[in-house]
Amino acid sequence: MPRELIAVAPRTPALREYDEPELDATQVRILTEFASPKHGTELVGYRDEPAVVRPYDPSWGAAMARPEDAPPRFPMRLGNMAVGVVKEVGANVTRHRVGDRVFGHWSIRETHTADESRVDPLPATVSAEAAVCLDPAVMALAARDAEIKLGDRVAVFGLGAIGLMAVQLSRLAGADHVVAADPLPARRALAVALGADVAIDPMADGGDAGLAIRRLSLRGDSPEPARERRPILGGYWDEPTQTSDLGVDVAVETSGSISALHHAIRATRFGGTVCVISYYGGEARNLYLGDEFHMNRLRLVSARAQSLPLRDHPGWTYARLVETALRWIAAGRLRTDGIINPVVAFDQSVDAYRAIDEHPERSIKLGVRFP
Numbered sequence: 001m002p003r004e005l006i007a008v009a010p011r012t013p014a015l016r017e018y019d020e021p022e023l024d025a026t027q028v029r030i031l032t033e034f035a036s037p038k039h040g041t042e043l044v045g046y047r048d049e050p051a052v053v054r055p056y057d058p059s060w061g062a063a064m065a066r067p068e069d070a071p072p073r074f075p076m077r078l079g080n081m082a083v084g085v086v087k088e089v090g091a092n093v094t095r096h097r098v099g100d101r102v103f104g105h106w107s108i109r110e111t112h113t114a115d116e117s118r119v120d121p122l123p124a125t126v127s128a129e130a131a132v133c134l135d136p137a138v139m140a141l142a143a144r145d146a147e148i149k150l151g152d153r154v155a156v157f158g159l160g161a162i163g164l165m166a167v168q169l170s171r172l173a174g175a176d177h178v179v180a181a182d183p184l185p186a187r188r189a190l191a192v193a194l195g196a197d198v199a200i201d202p203m204a205d206g207g208d209a210g211l212a213i214r215r216l217s218l219r220g221d222s223p224e225p226a227r228e229r230r231p232i233l234g235g236y237w238d239e240p241t242q243t244s245d246l247g248v249d250v251a252v253e254t255s256g257s258i259s260a261l262h263h264a265i266r267a268t269r270f271g272g273t274v275c276v277i278s279y280y281g282g283e284a285r286n287l288y289l290g291d292e293f294h295m296n297r298l299r300l301v302s303a304r305a306q307s308l309p310l311r312d313h314p315g316w317t318y319a320r321l322v323e324t325a326l327r328w329i330a331a332g333r334l335r336t337d338g339i340i341n342p343v344v345a346f347d348q349s350v351d352a353y354r355a356i357d358e359h360p361e362r363s364i365k366l367g368v369r370f371p
Contacts, residue, residue: 004109005349005368006075010048013078013353021113025092028119030102030112034128035082035368036340037108038135039160039356040256041279042080046357048073049281078353079108079368081135083128086119087111096121103131108349108368125330129343129367133161133336136365137325138318139277140165142303145311146250146275150174153248155213157202157264158255159187161339161365162277164194166252168334171195179216179248181209181263182255184361190338202263210266210292214247217269245269253278259286270296275303343367 001017008014023029045052052073054063083103086096093116096102101122106112122131140162148154154170156163159182170178180191180199188199198216202209247269253261256278264274274293292298310316328334341364344352349368356363 002110003346004107005078005346005353007046007078008075010074011046011354011357013046013350015350016075018109020111023088023090023113024115025090026115026117027090027113028086028093028096028102028116029088030082030084030106030114030119031087032082032084032106032110032112032370033101034084034132034370035079035106035108036132037078037353037356037366038080039360039363039365040162040254042078043357044256044279044281045073045076046078047281050283051279051281077107077109080105081132082106082108082112083122083131084112090116095119103128103134105135108346110346110370123326123330126326127336129340130329130336132367133165133334133339133365134322134326134329136161136339137165137329137334138305138321140169140254141321141325142277142305143169143252143275144173144316145301145303146252146273148173148175148250151176152250153177153179153217155179155181155248155251155264155267156191156196157181157209157251157253157260158257158278159184159191159199159364160254163187163252163254164191164339164364165334166254166277167191167196168194170250170252172333175250179213179267181213181260186341186361187364190364193338194335202260208263208266209260210247210263213263213267217246217248247272249273250275256280258282258284262287265289265293265298265300266291268292268296268298271298272296273299273301275301277303339365340367341365343369346370 003015003017053066057064086098086100095116102119103122104119152175154175156166167180178196180196181202182188183203191199247267250273251264251268252275253264254277268274305321346368356366
């Protein structure tokens with residue numbers, strides 16, 4: 001019997017056998033070659049963090065308490081995207097043939113049975129490793145909502161797969177200077193290789209990444225900003241004389257860390273934009289909205305590719321985001337080299353999945369290879 005990777009309980013991955021269903025007339029059966037999980041949102045569910053007990057209810061437009069009669073969350077399938085070969089087709093399938101290489105949003109399992117409409121042909125110029133990077137590329141494309149402009153200074157917090165895509169997309173959007181921030185040295189090195197001007201350790205120098213990035217925006221031998229006391233309404237107010245352009249124009253937060261969000265806000269210039277792609281599963285400790293967020297009149301933008309319609313609908317749709325990301329990956333405009341790391345055999349996937357949660361320093365985006 002074929003096997004799949006699941007979580008039998010919070011933070012407890014395992015392999016289990018499953019029965020393949022009968023093939024419907026419009027379905028195809030796929031033998032998996034390569035698969036990968038989603039290191040951010042998926043781990044929130046895997047860890048059973050507080051956010052999962054408040055699912056979003058589109059009819060209310062709000063997070064609501066999980067119904068008492070809701071099905072149990074575990075066991076849950078793990079994985080986000082996979083690549084494989086069609087091994088069987090239903091009687092009415094016209095889009096695919098046996099032997100075609102295909103890919104889609106599927107879990108980590110040895111076979112997949114899906115309607116042909118949910119299965120896409122793999123472009124000849126796209127490797128399996130690159131194909132599973134399509135999802136983070138699409139998620140990063142949501143940063144279009146930040147409206148990065150020609151010549152902007154941009155900071156990207158978090159250098160997982162989405163953050164590394166955001167670094168490249170910032171450059172494609174016309175950013176003049178891109179700062180990448182992540183505590184893991186291997187991720188910082190890859191960010192520079194993929195186009196960041198500088199990559200910083202947000203934990204260095206006392207852990208004040210926001211101020212460190214502001215200092216990077218000082219030009220040449222410019223001194224640090226002076227302050228002067230001006231009489232206002234019969235009293236005095238300490239007013240900075242040259243802070244309006246210190247910091248980045250846009251900060252993009254992709255790490256899922258509340259502390260990173262605070263420093264993204266702290267790094268952004270007066271009147272700038274903080275674009276939040278992350279999904280936060282827990283409490284908002286270490287976020288101080290009475291500081292720079294309040295004083296600097298920042299624009300905080302929630303960006304999510306799958307919250308439809310998009311802000312610039314109908315010109316842009318989710319399908320257009322996907323098509324654009326795939327075309328840029330196929331053409332090499334978006335690079336994926338180095339992002340899939342490590343790559344393990346399916347039989348090793350239990351330990352490897354546990355490690356992405358417990359030892360994030362060992363991976364960027366896990367790849368699972370099948371025999």
